[in-house]
Amino acid sequence: MKKYIAVLFLMIWFSLTVQAQTAGGSPPVDPLLKGKDLLQQLAGALDTGSFLDSWTPWQQSHWYSGLMKITDASGLAKNIADLTEFIKPQKYNDGFNLTNLRSLAAEAKNYGDAANLLKTLEAGIKPEAYKNDWVSKEPSWVSELKFIK
Numbered sequence: 001m002k003k004y005i006a007v008l009f010l011m012i013w014f015s016l017t018v019q020a021q022t023a024g025g026s027p028p029v030d031p032l033l034k035g036k037d038l039l040q041q042l043a044g045a046l047d048t049g050s051f052l053d054s055w056t057p058w059q060q061s062h063w064y065s066g067l068m069k070i071t072d073a074s075g076l077a078k079n080i081a082d083l084t085e086f087i088k089p090q091k092y093n094d095g096f097n098l099t100n101l102r103s104l105a106a107e108a109k110n111y112g113d114a115a116n117l118l119k120t121l122e123a124g125i126k127p128e129a130y131k132n133d134w135v136s137k138e139p140s141w142v143s144e145l146k147f148i149k
Helices: 002-017 031-045 057-069 073-084 098-107 111-124 134-147
Strands: none
Touching (some): 031 073, 031 111, 073 098
């Protein structure tokens, strides 16, 4: 009987102390933090000549400050749309519908919507609008969009 109680006690203690492991041993990714990071990377990947003159140091600081205050997917989508207001129109691909992107941003409700907006914006900007190193960074940036959903 003592062995039975001891085994039962050990099983209970073991089940309470063992923590679940995620696949690959890495913690889950917060979609909000990943979205903020990818949006900041995208803004930083644009060449300074791709922005309108209204993208002053003060405005950049104001935009980044707003980015850090975002608390949900709709806020992230709004910040994506806000960034588009500072990119020169000629830096967008022909046929890119900026009005549609802004409309979708206003209707975004979840992180999947925000991820799609980021992908759409990135693809809608002409390659020459980016800094030279974006070519090597872009594939991993796109693959990390899956963590926002």
